[in-house]
Amino acid sequence: MTMSGADMPYSEMVECYRIMESTTKRGELTDALVSLFRKTPIDIIDKVIYLNQGKLYPDYMGIEVGVGEKLAIRAISQASGIDSKKVEELYRRLGDLGSAAEEVLRERVQTSLFSKQLTVVQVYDTLDKIARTSGEGSLDTRLSLLSGLLVNSKPEEAKYIIRTAIGKLRLGVADYTALDALAIAFTRDKSNRAELERAYNLCSDLGLVASTVAARGVGGLRAFKVEVGKPIRPMLAERLPSSSDIIKKLGGRCSAEYKFDGERMQIHKNGRQVVIFSRRLERITNNYPDAVRLAEDSISAETAILECEAVAVDSETGDLLPFQQLMHRRRKYGIEEAMQTIPISLFFFDLLMVNGKDMTRVRYTERRKELQKVVIVGEHTKVAPAKLITSPRTMDRYMEEAIQAGCEGLMVKDLKGTYQAGSRGFLWIKLKREYRSELTDTLDLVVVGGFHGRGRRTGVYGAFLLAVYNEDDDVFESVSKVGTGFSDADLERFHKELKDLVLPQRSPRVKSTMKADVWFVPKLVVEVIASEVTLSPIHVAGWGKVRKNSGLALRFPKFTGKVRDDKSPEEATTTKELVEMYRMQLKKVEETRESSA
Ligand code: ATP
Numbered sequence: 001m002t003m004s005g006a007d008m009p010y011s012e013m014v015e016c017y018r019i020m021e022s023t024t025k026r027g028e029l030t031d032a033l034v035s036l037f038r039k040t041p042i043d044i045i046d047k048v049i050y051l052n053q054g055k056l057y058p059d060y061m062g063i064e065v066g067v068g069e070k071l072a073i074r075a076i077s078q079a080s081g082i083d084s085k086k087v088e089e090l091y092r093r094l095g096d097l098g099s100a101a102e103e104v105l106r107e108r109v110q111t112s113l114f115s116k117q118l119t120v121v122q123v124y125d126t127l128d129k130i131a132r133t134s135g136e137g138s139l140d141t142r143l144s145l146l147s148g149l150l151v152n153s154k155p156e157e158a159k160y161i162i163r164t165a166i167g168k169l170r171l172g173v174a175d176y177t178a179l180d181a182l183a184i185a186f187t188r189d190k191s192n193r194a195e196l197e198r199a200y201n202l203c204s205d206l207g208l209v210a211s212t213v214a215a216r217g218v219g220g221l222r223a224f225k226v227e228v229g230k231p232i233r234p235m236l237a238e239r240l241p242s243s244s245d246i247i248k249k250l251g252g253r254c255s256a257e258y259k260f261d262g263e264r265m266q267i268h269k270n271g272r273q274v275v276i277f278s279r280r281l282e283r284i285t286n287n288y289p290d291a292v293r294l295a296e297d298s299i300s301a302e303t304a305i306l307e308c309e310a311v312a313v314d315s316e317t318g319d320l321l322p323f324q325q326l327m328h329r330r331r332k333y334g335i336e337e338a339m340q341t342i343p344i345s346l347f348f349f350d351l352l353m354v355n356g357k358d359m360t361r362v363r364y365t366e367r368r369k370e371l372q373k374v375v376i377v378g379e380h381t382k383v384a385p386a387k388l389i390t391s392p393r394t395m396d397r398y399m400e401e402a403i404q405a406g407c408e409g410l411m412v413k414d415l416k417g418t419y420q421a422g423s424r425g426f427l428w429i430k431l432k433r434e435y436r437s438e439l440t441d442t443l444d445l446v447v448v449g450g451f452h453g454r455g456r457r458t459g460v461y462g463a464f465l466l467a468v469y470n471e472d473d474d475v476f477e478s479v480s481k482v483g484t485g486f487s488d489a490d491l492e493r494f495h496k497e498l499k500d501l502v503l504p505q506r507s508p509r510v511k512s513t514m515k516a517d518v519w520f521v522p523k524l525v526v527e528v529i530a531s532e533v534t535l536s537p538i539h540v541a542g543w544g545k546v547r548k549n550s551g552l553a554l555r556f557p558k559f560t561g562k563v564r565d566d567k568s569p570e571e572a573t574t575t576k577e578l579v580e581m582y583r584m585q586l587k588k589v590e591e592t593r594e595s596s597a
Helices: 010-022 026-039 042-052 069-080 084-094 097-106 120-132 138-151 155-165 175-187 190-203 206-222 243-249 289-298 323-332 335-341 364-374 392-404 488-501 575-596
Strands: 236-239 254-259 263-270 273-277 303-312 344-354 381-383 386-389 409-413 424-432 443-452 461-470 475-482 518-520 525-529 532-536 551-555 558-563
Touching (some): 010 042, 026 042, 069 138, 097 155, 175 190, 190 206, 289 335, 386 392
Antiparallel strands (some): 263 273, 303 344, 443 518, 525 558
16 A cells, blocks of 8 residues: 555545444444544644545535536446446445446456555545536546546445435544544543534534644634634523513623524624534625625625624515515525515624634623624614613513514623534524413424325325434434424425435434334434424433433424524524423413412
């Protein structure tokens, strides 16, 4: 084997993949990763990390290998000398193109006797070239790059290369499992994971975090700062049922802000350049030329990172429109037309960096003061209104005002709170209109299974199995079967979108005793409302957490019409939140009983 520079045989990764595929136990997954990381030369740890997640770069860069199935089939055929038709047939039979490649290469005609050992850098660089090759005549280049790689690979290696190339590696390594493994491999102490997590939350780049800890240890992580251009994982809010609970929790004084119902944006301004990231940290700059223009005109600092809510407004009345309109605009119209028909306004609510100064460690009151200095208020650019609150009555009145103005409720903030990237805590607490009625808050659930429709719904799914996310075990736990609230158009659309996510069996990351007709890769997130959270012998969400031999489910669940494209499955409602909702509801019932006694 000849390797120039730091490198490692690709077979080391394949060995790890093999273990990961055969287990669903988180401990075993972590062990496999730790042993792989320990073998990896420091200089290529980032490449190993990305490849492990089936990627080449952090998500926010938006670069995918993006090989289509057709091209992959041609490459397999070329590398093996076996007819494409036969490859296709095998693919149909096995349901996985990677396995088809493996099998075909086992029988390959053109055995290259002197095949060298494939290395990680070769695989990475070739896939990277493929990702970057586009435009006229690029198809042939991509084809020859991929088939060249396959010619030199062993059958099992080919399986994973193909899956990576077509974007279906799916080993189920969540970021947090990888962080655990990095902590153990490079600091020999799992408790350092908190430092790793902090760094990750500030830059959203697992490869960068890995290279930093591998080269400079925990010290390197502590020196981590926010940087313009690298998205920060958003701070999230907890919920409490009433204004008095919130005030108590926040020590008697807090700031209540209008809670707008739009799309969260993280705006990075670097001189004249503006980049916008979504809540999921995808670059959405090109989807919102109007937001870019608004940001250019309204941010006075040279470099800054701000957060705002972009809200659709009625072009005639100027009234705020609900979130659906904004998503609708993303899908239905061309961008130019959309900007005319449904203009947006930006309501800024946080400042994370200004002229190089990391503001995430600064308390809320300071950040807000600076925010007001940085934002130039205009017709469509405002700072979210806020009020200092010390009594439940004032909060309730302010809530009424917010709702009148077209908001969902209030976002109440701890005056001394720093910006806790990527974490959900009580420094921000949301209070919504729904909490005051019988209903629970809305839940964002992951579609993990489907049930064939009947009658009018023949040919599409008539109901779905939905799940919450269990952060501790990194799995999705079934919580409800939902068939209400879907329009015919919704069902058509879901059927189409889920096609690509169908699995031959239940994903190892899904926990459910209920059997769906069809299982999906947990990916699509939908919003559901229900009348209450109930105990359930069938659904496994929060199993045993509230009562022995019982999980939690939803009563009268209904799809609200919102697809949460802005949330990844790991950002769905968590098991912990569901348990909290159940407890909150019990408390409310007790209070009503007391007050009517
Ligand atoms: P979460 O973001 O908490 O997972 P979610 O996306 O379903 O949940 P909500 O629970 O309704 O949204 O509330 C949080 C969201 O509210 C934020 O992510 C942000 O987009 C939005 N928001 C609107 N106004 C504000 C504000 N003034 N301060 C902070 N966030 C705000």
